[in-house]
Amino acid sequence: GAVVSQHPSWVICKSGTSVKIECRSLDFQATTMFWYRQFPKQSLMLMATSNEGSKATYEQGVEKDKFLINHASLTLSTLTVTSAHPEDSSFYICSAREPGVLYNEQFFGPGTRLTVL
């Protein structure tokens, strides 16, 4: 299957700083990417849908000014957690979907573990 990478795999930062997470589709072009967040012992929660060349669509309750998403190319989407606080500590996972596919198979990255001190 197609490969999606994330960088970094883990990051520790101080409260109040911003953190950028990259999501790359390595062997296909992804017009649509998705960002999820997962707290310990919980399921994945969809945060936003990222479309190349347009603004991201955020799920209800997700602050778009806090979680900035940029999808500037067909292989790269970035999530920036601005002014991070300890409650933003979580496992962030991205996924990508191949264009033109009729069904909804998504390829997931390995995740980024964010710890805010």
Add this chain to the structure above:
Amino acid sequence: DAKTTQPTSMDCAEGRAANLPCNHSTISGNEYVYWYRQIHSQGPQYIIHGLKNNETNEMASLIITEDRKSSTLILPHATLRDTAVYYCIVSPRGKLIFGQGTELSVKP
């Protein structure tokens, strides 16, 4: 998107078939049934999907009832590496909304 109901946890003996059920009684005509799994601290992995017909690939088989209100994922010969949380999701070509899934433990 239609809601799914799965058992919270299941055990399976290594080498035996694992049968994971999923109820999706409110599924719409254009919604597919998807199965993903997540091994601890990793990103989810696509397993299989289907619309109406039963499907089989190198990982698993998917049996969908005729009324499409439920389905079963079958891992024919479970191994210890199949221990994971298995998610059943129904969705049209849009977002994947993850429920709580079934935590499958494969035991030696």
